[in-house]
Amino acid sequence: MRRFRGLAKPSRVPAQPAERPRATHMSRERGASEGLILMMLATLVGFAGLAYDGGMVFNARRDANNMAATAARAGANVIDIDAFYDTGKAEIHPDGTDVAWAAVQTAGGVPLEATISGEINERILVRVQTEYETAFLKFFGIGTFTIEGEYMALVSRDVG
Numbered sequence: 001m002r003r004f005r006g007l008a009k010p011s012r013v014p015a016q017p018a019e020r021p022r023a024t025h026m027s028r029e030r031g032a033s034e035g036l037i038l039m040m041l042a043t044l045v046g047f048a049g050l051a052y053d054g055g056m057v058f059n060a061r062r063d064a065n066n067m068a069a070t071a072a073r074a075g076a077n078v079i080d081i082d083a084f085y086d087t088g089k090a091e092i093h094p095d096g097t098d099v100a101w102a103a104v105q106t107a108g109g110v111p112l113e114a115t116i117s118g119e120i121n122e123r124i125l126v127r128v129q130t131e132y133e134t135a136f137l138k139f140f141g142i143g144t145f146t147i148e149g150e151y152m153a154l155v156s157r158d159v160g
Contacts, residue, residue: 049136057145060132064149067107072126072153075100079155090155092124100126125152 075096083091104126132145 045136046140049139053134053137053142056135057132057147060130060145060147061149064128064130064147065151066149067104067130068126068128068149068151069153070107071100071103071128072124072151074103075124075126076153076155091122092155096124100124104128122155123152126150 076092078093078096078099080091080093083089127148127150130147130149132147134142134144137143
């Protein structure tokens with residue numbers, strides 16, 4: 001009789017593992033999660049694009065308002081010197097609208113309107129319009145946004 005060193009003699013030889021039967025219902029559902037993942041990815045990209053373009057529209061609106069404010073202040077700084085010496089009151093010179101238009105065009109906007117108003121030409125109102133071309137939303141049919149900005153600058157009545 002043979003002795004195994006340190007090992008007990010196996011009482012029986014392990015059998016080969018039995019082959020598992022194939023699940024036919026699993027093969028029909030193979031890849032079902034891929035479609036769900038693709039839909040979720042498209043939704044995520046859509047929301048990211050909406051957030052990006054929405055933020056850029058707010059920035060464009062702020063830039064349009066800043067452009068209008070800069071132009072209105074530039075136009076309001078053109079004071080009619082003759083009227084100032086005659087009456088002692090500061091009035092915007094009629095060339096103030098031209099200065100405002102030049103300031104808007106220099107900034108890259110399209111001026112809609114630059115008007116001088118008030119009893120003694122004491123305010124100038126500037127409206128500008130710009131367009132923002134979307135980066136992501138154009139894939140969903142939204143190509144551009146028209147942005148308008150408006151600002152009114154006042155001239156102080158008592159300068160002296």
